[in-house]
Amino acid sequence: MAICSAHTTTSLRSPCTTISNTGLRQNQVILFTTRSSRRGSTRHGARTFQVSCTAEKPIIIGLAADSGCGKSTFMRRLTSVFGGAAEPPKGGNPDSNTLISDTTTVICLDDYHSLDRTGRKEKGVTALDPKANDFDLMYEQVKAIKEGKAIEKPIYNHVTGLLDPAELIQPPKIFVIEGLHPMYDQRVRDLLDFSIYLDISNEVKFAWKIQRDMAERGHSLESIKASIEARKPDFDAYIDPQKQYADAVIEVLPTLLIPDDNEGKVLRVKLIMKEGVKYFNPVYLFDEGSSISWIPCGRKLTCSYPGIKFSYGPDTYFGQEVSVLEMDGQFDRLDELIYVESHLSNLSTKFYGEVTQQMLKHSDFPGSNNGTGLFQTIVGLKIRDLYEQIIAERAGVPAEAAKV
Amino acid sequence: GGPSTPPGISDKMSESIKEAQEACSEDSASGECAAAWDEVEELSAAASHARDKLKESDPLENYCKENPETDECRTYDS
Numbered sequence: 001m002a003i004c005s006a007h008t009t010t011s012l013r014s015p016c017t018t019i020s021n022t023g024l025r026q027n028q029v030i031l032f033t034t035r036s037s038r039r040g041s042t043r044h045g046a047r048t049f050q051v052s053c054t055a056e057k058p059i060i061i062g063l064a065a066d067s068g069c070g071k072s073t074f075m076r077r078l079t080s081v082f083g084g085a086a087e088p089p090k091g092g093n094p095d096s097n098t099l100i101s102d103t104t105t106v107i108c109l110d111d112y113h114s115l116d117r118t119g120r121k122e123k124g125v126t127a128l129d130p131k132a133n134d135f136d137l138m139y140e141q142v143k144a145i146k147e148g149k150a151i152e153k154p155i156y157n158h159v160t161g162l163l164d165p166a167e168l169i170q171p172p173k174i175f176v177i178e179g180l181h182p183m184y185d186q187r188v189r190d191l192l193d194f195s196i197y198l199d200i201s202n203e204v205k206f207a208w209k210i211q212r213d214m215a216e217r218g219h220s221l222e223s224i225k226a227s228i229e230a231r232k233p234d235f236d237a238y239i240d241p242q243k244q245y246a247d248a249v250i251e252v253l254p255t256l257l258i259p260d261d262n263e264g265k266v267l268r269v270k271l272i273m274k275e276g277v278k279y280f281n282p283v284y285l286f287d288e289g290s291s292i293s294w295i296p297c298g299r300k301l302t303c304s305y306p307g308i309k310f311s312y313g314p315d316t317y318f319g320q321e322v323s324v325l326e327m328d329g330q331f332d333r334l335d336e337l338i339y340v341e342s343h344l345s346n347l348s349t350k351f352y353g354e355v356t357q358q359m360l361k362h363s364d365f366p367g368s369n370n371g372t373g374l375f376q377t378i379v380g381l382k383i384r385d386l387y388e389q390i391i392a393e394r395a396g397v398p399a400e401a402a403k404v
Numbered sequence: 405g406g407p408s409t410p411p412g413i414s415d416k417m418s419e420s421i422k423e424a425q426e427a428c429s430e431d432s433a434s435g436e437c438a439a440a441w442d443e444v445e446e447l448s449a450a451a452s453h454a455r456d457k458l459k460e461s462d463p464l465e466n467y468c469k470e471n472p473e474t475d476e477c478r479t480y481d482s
Contacts (some may be wrong), residue, residue, distance in 0.1 A: 065451045072456075119445055124435025126442035158450040159413060161443070213448050216409065218418030223444070226428070230441035 056150045057394075058175040059387050060191050062182030064242050065198035066235060068138035071178050071229070074198065074376045079104050080176065081358060081380035092167050095157045105172040109179025110156040112138040117161025128180055128234035135185040138177075144192050146169050162247075174387055194280065194386055196379060197246035201253045202228075207264025241359040247274045248382070250375050257306035257311050257329055266306060268328040268373025271378065275321040279386040282323040283346045283378055285312035289323075301339055304332050310340070327371035334360065338375070347378060348385035355381070409451040410458075417447045 022181050023263065036091060041324045054308045079086040086099040086106065097108035114134040115123060141151040144179065148171045155164040182196070183189045200208070206228060213219045243249050255266040273282035277337055285292050291313030297303035307331035315324045325344075331337050341347070341355045360375045367373035408414070412413035431437060468477035 067445055072453070117446070119437050121436070121443065124439050126435075126438050127446065158446060158453075159416075161446070191447070209448070212452050215412055216417055216448065216451060218421045219444075219448070223421050223425070225442050226424070227441040227448075230424075230428070230432070230438045231445060234438060 013087060021308070030271060056173065056391070058145055058171045058173060059193040059390055060146055061174060061176045061383060062189070062192040062195040063176060063178040063198070064128070064180065064182045064196070064239070064246070065178075066180070066200065066239060071198065073367060075099060075176065075178060075194075075360070076108050076365065077362060077376045078176070078380040078383060079106070080361060081377070081384050089167060093155050093157075093164055095159055095164065096155050097158070098153075098155075098167065098169065101173070103172060104174040104176060104179055105169060106176040106258055107153065107169065108156075109133075109138065109177055109181055111154050113156045113163065114203070116156075116163050126231060127236045128238050130181070130184060130238055133181060135181075135188065138181075139185060139187040139191075142175075142177060142188055145175050146191055152363055153187055166187070178270065180239055183245045184238065189245055193390065194277075194383060195246045195248075197243040197249045199240075199243055199249055199251040201251070203254050203262060204252050204264050204267065207262065211264075244320075245335070247277045247280060248272065248379055249317070250372065250379070252372060254306055254377075255306065255328055257309060266328075267370045267372060268326065269375055271325045271371075271375040272315075273323045273325070274317075274319070275323060278358075280382060281346050281348075283325055283344055283382075284323060284327060285310060288345070296340060296343075301336060303329070303402055304373040308336065325375070327374060330370040332369075339375075344378075348381040408455070411452050413451045413454055415446060417444065417451060420444050420447055 002019070018250070031097040063071060063074065065074075065288065074087065079099070083102065084102040086101040088094075088096050089098055089100055097111060099106040110127065112134050113120075113132055114267070115126065115132045116311075120127060120129075120132050127133075137154075141153055141218050144151050150168060150170045152166040154166050155170050156162075157164045171219040174301050177192075182192070183195055189195070206225070209224050209228065210221065213224050214221075251270040251272060253268045253270070254264065255261050257268075258266060271283070275282065285294060292311065294312075295307065296310065296311040297307050306329055307328065308331070310328075311324075313324060317324075337359060338353060338356045341353065344355075347355060355374070355377055358380070359373055362368060362373075365373060367376070409417075420440070420443050424437070424444050427434075427440040428437035463475070468474075471477055
């Protein structure tokens with residue numbers, strides 16, 4: 001018995017080839033295989049159909065963050081690491097929240113709202129409230145995808161505030177669920193192979209929302225503030241506690257390099273990485289496990305005001321051991337980034353300079369000159385590494401079993 | 405400045421801001437008040453995504469999708 005996986009090269013006629021090329025068709029392929037083997041005796045080449053294919057099952061990634069906190073930028077950086085651009089499903093609902101690339105499908109968990117906009121207003125609950133979300137359906141569908149089955153997922157339309165007719169989602173290689181509650185329900189949490197929480201401090205959130213919304217007609221400084229304040233109790237009760245479950249947290253804080261800075265342009269960004277997570281080796285600076293503070297500016301590197309400062313060291317986060325890498329300040333030029341990259345270890349890059357290359361590829365994305373872009377890119381590389389390890393192990397283990 | 409918000413979303417937003425201010429005038433700690441501001445946030449995010457979409461669209465690129473054979477659009481790999 002042969003086992004086919006993404007890395008197996010099979011002849012073009014083998015039913016397994018389709019699996020290797022795209023994860024999208026695997027359901028049809030399995031149906032085809034069973035049907036063919038049933039009437040296999042009458043067909044020529046029936047023996048090839050008896051090859052049993054281990055369907056490739058997606059790995060599941062959870063990304064939690066508040067709205068307007070850069071989830072979409074993160075998603076674009078992640079899909080770019082895997083190669084190919086992410087696009088909405090072709091020919092479907094133009095307001096679909098789903099993004100599909102060759103390897104990755106990203107769904108937005110707002111699609112699991114049980115109450116639409118009118119329903120929430122009538123009941124006086126926000127979208128942050130678990131009562132406004134259908135966690136049973138979320139669990140069932142994420143589980144089905146993880147088992148390699150296609151799903152009919154509802155679409156929450158952000159413009160109309162209504163629940164639109166469902167769309168068909170095929171299992172990809174990497175399935176990302178992003179939104180407010182990916183780690184809220186324990187059943188869903190247990191399905192995740194890796195989880196990330198984007199933690200934006202209140203000061204920075206305020207600055208970002210001003211940048212985003214000030215030009216809007218009728219939206220003033222007061223109304224932006226009121227909106228943040230009104231949502232805060234639910235945010236603190238239901239969203240924020242999820243960060244304790246995340247394998248990686250990206251924390252965005254005001255800079256300490258400029259005294260009393262509240263512009264939110266220069267940022268201090270922390271990458272908090274959980275220790276002891278299978279397939280995930282935290283990045284380190286110079287020496288693993290030591291506490292280090294590093295200012296790369298000097299004879300070898302010119303930095304403009306306010307400069308760049310890195311820190312690295314072990315810490316505890318919600319009672320768990322973590323490694324924390326921090327960057328304060330921003331890059332002015334490329335040579336700064338390659339200089340920094342060359343001093344970081346365990347980046348899971350395929351070649352020297354890959355982090356810098358990825359950042360340069362998307363120099364127009366928000367955060368490309370500071371720690372948010374750098375750490376999002378690093379997490380993207382870590383997820384690729386995790387995926388490759390899981391696939392390699394899956395391909396290896398059943399092969400061993402088949403020998404016995 | 406970049407492209408402006410599509411008028412449909414922009415109108416909805418200024419309307420929901422007004423509604424939120426009214427809903428909160430009585431009790432600013434009520435669920436109704438929070439839900440109303442949450443709607444504003446949802447529309448702000450939708451507006452920002454709509455602006456990003458407009459920003460990404462390059463007039464020449466759009467034209468070339470429809471007319472790849474024209475002089476200004478033809479590209480050869482080798």
